[in-house]
Amino acid sequence: MKRRMLLSFLIVNIFCPLAGAKDLTWIRWDDPPIFIFSGPFKGQGVLDTVEGELRKKLPQYQHKTLEGTVPRVLKEAEGKSQICNAGWLDTPEWSKLFYFSTPVFVIPANGILLPKSRLDEVRNLAPYSLQKFLDSKKSWKLGVGRLYGEGIDEVLIKNNYQKNPQVITISTSLRVHKMLHSNRIQYTLGYPFEAVYYNELLNSKSDFVVHIPVTENSARVEVVVACPKTPWGAKVIADVDRALQNKALLEKFEKGVDRWLSAEDREKLAPARKEFYRKNYPSLK
Numbered sequence: 001m002k003r004r005m006l007l008s009f010l011i012v013n014i015f016c017p018l019a020g021a022k023d024l025t026w027i028r029w030d031d032p033p034i035f036i037f038s039g040p041f042k043g044q045g046v047l048d049t050v051e052g053e054l055r056k057k058l059p060q061y062q063h064k065t066l067e068g069t070v071p072r073v074l075k076e077a078e079g080k081s082q083i084c085n086a087g088w089l090d091t092p093e094w095s096k097l098f099y100f101s102t103p104v105f106v107i108p109a110n111g112i113l114l115p116k117s118r119l120d121e122v123r124n125l126a127p128y129s130l131q132k133f134l135d136s137k138k139s140w141k142l143g144v145g146r147l148y149g150e151g152i153d154e155v156l157i158k159n160n161y162q163k164n165p166q167v168i169t170i171s172t173s174l175r176v177h178k179m180l181h182s183n184r185i186q187y188t189l190g191y192p193f194e195a196v197y198y199n200e201l202l203n204s205k206s207d208f209v210v211h212i213p214v215t216e217n218s219a220r221v222e223v224v225v226a227c228p229k230t231p232w233g234a235k236v237i238a239d240v241d242r243a244l245q246n247k248a249l250l251e252k253f254e255k256g257v258d259r260w261l262s263a264e265d266r267e268k269l270a271p272a273r274k275e276f277y278r279k280n281y282p283s284l285k
Helices: 002-015 046-057 070-078 116-125 130-136 152-158 173-181 192-201 231-244 247-258 263-280
Strands: 022-029 061-068 083-089 098-100 105-108 111-115 142-144 167-169 187-190 209-212 220-228
Touching: 022 046, 022 070, 046 083, 046 220, 046 231, 046 247, 061 070, 070 083, 070 220, 098 231, 105 247, 105 263, 111 116, 111 173, 111 192, 116 130, 116 209, 130 152, 142 173, 173 187, 173 192, 173 209, 187 192, 192 209, 220 231, 220 263, 231 247, 247 263
Parallel strands: 022 061, 022 083, 142 167, 142 187
Antiparallel strands: 083 220, 098 220, 105 220, 111 187, 111 209
């Protein structure tokens, strides 16, 4: 009997190594090209890459997936659920809810997205700001599908965007970009990789959408893994940080970002990437 029990124990632990693993649930939301749930580019999102690679580097966990929304991310963090996400922004406000990893990559920040053909109409507004656009282009419609972080959000709120006739609130990013490509709105806000993604998805070749930075926020942002502010969350973040001390892994993350950046944006990002490594990973060569 004892031999039989010992044999069963060995079989479970040798052939089922995850039997004793702790669960780690990753929450994701459908917001291309951050996460891409469907269509021709399914699974090629910027954070699809980060999450997928981290799963491989954290075999001590049994990884699960939860599909939700950004509000759901916050709700789960407030409830201290054992749920992490592969990409968030480290701000004083969010740090009340989350523990953050060492940054996983650096990207150009949210800015204005508009058709390239309109650039000549706004060159006199440089250096660009959202407030200048709202003040100087009163006949233009701005489409917004979400909030965009510190700096830009303050401008939207200051201009009472939900009741402002210059601003159209649109339910999804896909609708925002369809309206932009069909000239039903003249500009929107977002990351440069959103412009590249929707240019490809909507097959825009003649008048593609471009990104221009704005003065209301930083030129670059660093993205971090976020887990709830609990002892469990602190342990996961410590494990993530150990996994991140790997140049090849970080380069895979960069490749995932570069898939959705133009050659010009990649070139502009190069100095920031050097600083990213110097500041966050000085021991990696």
